[in-house]
Amino acid sequence: MNFEYTQEQTQLRKAVREFAEAEILPHVMEWDEAQTFPTDIIRKLGELGYMGSIFPEELGGAGLGYIEYSIIIEELSRVDGSVGIILAAHTSLCSNHIFKMGGDEQRRYYIPKLASGEWLGCWSLTEPEAGSDAAGTRTKAVREGDCWILDGAKTFTTNAHYADVCVAMAVTDRAAAQHGITAFLVEKGTPGFRVGKKENKLGLRASATGEVIFQGCRLGPQHVLGQLNHGFVDSLKVLDGGRISIAALSIGMAQGAYDAALKYSKTRKQFGRPISEFQAIQHKLVDMAVDLDAARLLNYRAAWMLDHGQRVTRESSMAKLFASEAAVRIANEAVQIHGGYGFIKDYPVEKFYRDVKLCTIGEGTSEIQRLVIARQLLNS
Numbered sequence: 001m002n003f004e005y006t007q008e009q010t011q012l013r014k015a016v017r018e019f020a021e022a023e024i025l026p027h028v029m030e031w032d033e034a035q036t037f038p039t040d041i042i043r044k045l046g047e048l049g050y051m052g053s054i055f056p057e058e059l060g061g062a063g064l065g066y067i068e069y070s071i072i073i074e075e076l077s078r079v080d081g082s083v084g085i086i087l088a089a090h091t092s093l094c095s096n097h098i099f100k101m102g103g104d105e106q107r108r109y110y111i112p113k114l115a116s117g118e119w120l121g122c123w124s125l126t127e128p129e130a131g132s133d134a135a136g137t138r139t140k141a142v143r144e145g146d147c148w149i150l151d152g153a154k155t156f157t158t159n160a161h162y163a164d165v166c167v168a169m170a171v172t173d174r175a176a177a178q179h180g181i182t183a184f185l186v187e188k189g190t191p192g193f194r195v196g197k198k199e200n201k202l203g204l205r206a207s208a209t210g211e212v213i214f215q216g217c218r219l220g221p222q223h224v225l226g227q228l229n230h231g232f233v234d235s236l237k238v239l240d241g242g243r244i245s246i247a248a249l250s251i252g253m254a255q256g257a258y259d260a261a262l263k264y265s266k267t268r269k270q271f272g273r274p275i276s277e278f279q280a281i282q283h284k285l286v287d288m289a290v291d292l293d294a295a296r297l298l299n300y301r302a303a304w305m306l307d308h309g310q311r312v313t314r315e316s317s318m319a320k321l322f323a324s325e326a327a328v329r330i331a332n333e334a335v336q337i338h339g340g341y342g343f344i345k346d347y348p349v350e351k352f353y354r355d356v357k358l359c360t361i362g363e364g365t366s367e368i369q370r371l372v373i374a375r376q377l378l379n380s
Contacts, residue, residue, distance in 0.1 A: 008068075009067065009068060009071060012064075012068055012071055012072070013071050013074075013075055016050070016071065016072050016075035016076060017075045017078070019044075019048070020075055020076050020078065020079040020080070020083075021079060023041060023044065024038070024041060024076070024079045024080050024083055025079050025080075028079065028080045028206075028348075028351070029345060029351070031080070031082065031205075031206035032082070032205045032206055032351060033205075035200075035205045035206065035208075036206055037086075037161070037162055037206060037207070037208050038082070038083060038086075038206055039162070041083060042083075042086060042087075042117060042120060043117055044117075045076075045083075045087060045117060046115075046116050046117010046118065047116075047117065049061075049062040049115075050062070050072050050076075050087065051087060051090060051091060051095075051114065051115060051116065051117040052091070052095065052111070052114060052115020052116065052117075053068060053069045053072055053091065054066060054069050054091065054096070055095065055099055055111055055115050059099075059107060059108070059111040059112055059115060060111060060112035060113075060115040060116050061111070061115045062115075065303070065307040066241065066244055066302075066303035066304075066306045066307050067300055067303045067304060067307065069091070069244075069245070069248070069303070070244060070245070070247075070248040070251075070299055070300065070303050071248075072087070073087060073088055073245055073248035073249055073252060074248050074249075074251050074252035074255065075252065076252065077248070077249045077251075077252025077253050077256070078252045078253070078255045078256040078259070079256065080206065081203070081204050081207075081249060081252065081253045081352075081355040081356070081358075082204045082205065082206035082207040082355070083206070083207075084248075084249045084252055084253075085158060085204055085207050085249055085358075085362075086120075086158070086159060086207050088242070088245035088246065088248070088249055089121075089122065089123060089158035089159055090114065090120055090121045090122075090159060091245070092238070092241050092242040092244070092245040093121075093122075093123035093158075093167070093238060093242050094114070094121030094122055094123040094159075094163070094165065094166070094167050095110075095111060095114040095115065095121050096238055096241055096242075097123060097167045097183065097225065097226075097234065097235070097238045098110050098111060098114070098121075098167065098185070098225065099111055100234070100237065100238065101183065101225055101226035101227075101230075101234045101238075102225055102226065105222070106185070106222070106225065110165060110185070113164070114165070119163075119164035119165060120159055120162050120163050120164055121159065121163055121164070121165050121166070121167070122157050122158060122159040122160050122163035122165075122166045122167070122212070123157070123158075123166070123167045123168075123238075124154035124157045124160075124166055124167065124168040124169065124212050125137075125154070125169050125235055126154060126155055126156045126157070127139060127152070127153065127154055127155060128153070128155050131156075132364070132365060132367075132368050134169075134178075134232065134235070137152075137169055137170070137171050137181055137232075138152055138171070139151070139152025139153065139154065139168065139169070139170045139171065139214060140152060140170055140171045140172075140174070141170040141171065141172050141182060141184060141219075143172075144218075146220065146221050147218050147219060147220055147221070148170075148172075148184065148218070148219045148220075148221075148223070148224070149216055149217065149218055149219075150168070150170055150184060150186070150192070150193075150214035150216075150217040150218075150219060151214055151215060151216060151217070152170065152213075152214050153196065153211055153212070153213045153214070154168060154211065154212045154213075155210075155211050156199070156209055156362075157209065157210060157211065157212050158207060158208070158209050158362075159207075159208060160195050160198075160208060160209065160210040160211065160212050161195050161198055161208045161210055162208055163188065164187065164188050165185060165186070165187050165188065166185075166186045166187075166188075166193075166212055167183055167184070167185060167186075167225060168183070168184050168186055168212065168214070169181050169182070169183055169184075169231045169232065169235060170182060170184060170214075170231075172228060172229055172231075173229055176229060178232045178233075179229055179232070179233070180229050181229065181231040181232040181235075182224060182225075182226075182228050182229055182230070182231040183224075183225040183226050183230075183231035183234060183235070184219055184223050184224060184225060184231075185219075185223045185224075185225050186212075186214070186217065186219065186223065190217060190218075190219070191216075191217070191218065192214060192215050192216045192217030192218060193212070193213070193214055193217045194212075194213050194215075195210060195211060195212055195213070196210060196211030196212065196213045197210055197211050198210040201358075202354050202357065202358075203351070203354035203355035203356070203357060203358060204355050204358055236313075239363055239364065240306070240311075240312050240313050240316045241306060241312075241316070242363045243302075243316040243317060243319065243320035243363055243364065243369075244299060244302050244303050244306065244312070244316050244319060244320070246320050246323075246324065246359055246362060246363050247295065247298070247299040247302070247316070247319040247320045247322075247323035247324070248299060248323075249359055250295065250320075250323040250324045250326070250327035250356060250359040251292065251295050251296050251299060251323050251327070253327055253331070253352050253355055253356045253359075254288075254291070254292055254295070254323075254326060254327035254330040254331065254352075254356065255292060256348065256352055257288075257327075257330050257331045257334035257348075257349050257352040257353070257356075258285075258288045258289065258292060258330055258334065260334060260338075260347065260348050260349050260352075261284075261285065261288070261333065261334035261337040261338065261349065262276075262285060264337060264338055264341075264347070265281050265285065265337055268338075268339075275337070281337060284333045284336070284337060285337075287329075287333070288329075288330045288333055288334070291326035291329060291330055292326070292330065294322065294326070295319070295322055295323035295326045295327070296323075298315075298318055298319040298322055298323065299319040299323055301315055301319070302315040302316040302318070302319045313372065313376055314372070314373055314376035314377070317364070317369045317372045317373050317376075318369075318373060320359075320363070320364070320369055321366055321369035321370065321373070323359070324356070324359035324360040324366065325360055325366060327356040327359055328356050328357060328359075328360060330356075331349065331352045331353045331355075331356045332353065334349040334352065334353070335349050335350065335353050
């Protein structure tokens with residue numbers, strides 16, 4: 001085992017951190033208050049190769065692994081989780097589904113556009129009546145000659161209002177339940193495809209989350225992604241990598257909250273000395289630091305295994321479960337260390353506190369992660 005970063009990984013972390021602090025940090029609260037989608041930043045991330053980090057160079061990607069990908073999301077999310085989740089949904093879900101399950105022509109057409117940031121992607125699985133029970137999907141696709149007609153609606157789709165292509169799941173064989181769902185590629189501007197309501201969220205407000213709607217949306221056979229009726233099964237495989245990205249998102253925001261709390265504790269004085277000298281505050285900082293290290297190690301294990309072609313259903317779920325719940329604890333303690341100042345928007349921990357909660361919900365709730373892990377343990 002080797003617990004050291006490579007020189008390249010250290011340089012990557014430094015580069016992403018410098019970019020985030022220079023280009024994102026000055027605008028974080030402005031974007032949050034106005035719910036401004038950071039289009040220019042996403043374009044720059046594409047130019048830097050971060051939007052296609054895990055895809056091969058021959059398809060326009062950076063040819064990096066999941067550990068490097070995690071580092072990128074961590075450092076972006078340490079400054080603003082909204083930027084982190086935009087990149088995560090684009091890369092781990094939409095682009096990766098195309099890369100893993102698409103045919104050669106589909107990969108050659110879509111991945112270079114997505115990896116460069118020329119196009120932004122979204123991924124639509126959840127519906128108003130099908131959340132954790134994704135097999136309850138109601139959006140349907142009916143064959144008409146060589147084409148498919150999509151009807152239905154999806155909700156809680158990250159990047160929905162700015163995406164150039166959407167990977168959407170639809171029922172193609174109702175009798176087969178979860179084994180009768182197919183993934184489709186739907187490009188912006190396709191007749192019968194539109195976005196709906198943009199959600200007004202508690203946190204991650206610079207990230208656009210909303211509905212996508214299909215009404216008589218006609219798609220050709222080239223828009224079927226993967227094997228017919230394999231869409232739900234393929235989605236579960238895509239989510240293995242997606243959960244690594246949500247764990248990285250959690251770790252990044254937790255790191256930002258911890259850094260802010262540590263800095264504040266050294267400068268805030270009570271009873272004539274910095275509050276960092278009080279044992280109660282020290283214990284909080286220790287617990288936060290231990291949670292951070294444990295979360296990061298769990299996630300890097302899953303990332304390493306995925307880079308080496310191993311199945312990571314259990315390990316990615318463990319990483320996502322622990323990291324997301326640890327991030328909530330860390331953000332809570334960061335607010336507590338700030339006292340009354342932690343409750344106002346002049347200090348960054350207020351935003352981290354709002355933002356991290358999503359990580360215990362998105363891409364499978366904590367309860368679903370426990371179900372996934374239990375099945376893996378009992379069937380091993």
